[in-house]
Amino acid sequence: MPTTTAKKQTKNTVTIPRAEYERFLVWQKEVKTCKIVKPTKAELRAIERGRKQFKEGKFIEWHELKRELARRNR
Numbered sequence: 001m002p003t004t005t006a007k008k009q010t011k012n013t014v015t016i017p018r019a020e021y022e023r024f025l026v027w028q029k030e031v032k033t034c035k036i037v038k039p040t041k042a043e044l045r046a047i048e049r050g051r052k053q054f055k056e057g058k059f060i061e062w063h064e065l066k067r068e069l070a071r072r073n074r
Helices: 020-032 040-053 062-072
Strands: none
Touching: none
């Protein structure tokens, strides 16, 4: 891995610790190996319905869902 020493900071330069940069490289490699799946037309319609319902306020919050599921499992 080539490294350089920045003599002066410019607007286009970002300096981060080496360990952070190495973690970034590992993450980048993992992301590149992820398979990208194109949603079907039915899935796209379902996503759009969900977005519409969310805008209309037709949803419950996470803690409410957990409470409801816990109550059902008693």
